[in-house]
Amino acid sequence: MNRNGVVLVVTLLLLITVMGCDDDPTSVSNPKYSALSDSSFAVGDSSVIVVNNFAGKVDILPGDPGTVQVAVTRWARQVEDLDQIIVEMVEVQNGIIVTTTNPQDLNHVSVDLEITVPPDARPNLRIAAGEINYE
Numbered sequence: 001m002n003r004n005g006v007v008l009v010v011t012l013l014l015l016i017t018v019m020g021c022d023d024d025p026t027s028v029s030n031p032k033y034s035a036l037s038d039s040s041f042a043v044g045d046s047s048v049i050v051v052n053n054f055a056g057k058v059d060i061l062p063g064d065p066g067t068v069q070v071a072v073t074r075w076a077r078q079v080e081d082l083d084q085i086i087v088e089m090v091e092v093q094n095g096i097i098v099t100t101t102n103p104q105d106l107n108h109v110s111v112d113l114e115i116t117v118p119p120d121a122r123p124n125l126r127i128a129a130g131e132i133n134y135e
Helices: 001-022 081-083
Strands: 033-042 048-053 054-061 067-076 086-092 095-101 109-117 122-127 131-133
Touching: 033 081, 033 086, 048 054, 048 109, 054 122, 067 081, 067 086, 086 131, 095 109, 122 131
Parallel strands: 048 095, 048 122, 054 109, 054 131
Antiparallel strands: 033 067, 067 109, 086 095
């Protein structure tokens, strides 16, 4: 291979490496931080679970009667942004309301929720951006 061919191959490899690192949350130049918390709530029969999530994934899993468990993972590109993400969980007469907000309109932040609900629960999900997995 001549000198021009070697330069071309090296340039292409560098370009591919740089482009690949831009979207990789685990790359050194672009780390992604998380914070995990969980809560448990006692609920009655036919409880309503309301979820309002600004961005992220919501998994609804089957659980035991009378209990709702919520695992929250806040994600941010910068560690100081984790505390700016607000997660509120409020018990109401017939269930719970989980609301996540990004009041400072931060970029590259989201909230993943894993909610274990009783078999007779009625989830009401509102997700602005993300995905819902309902078992």
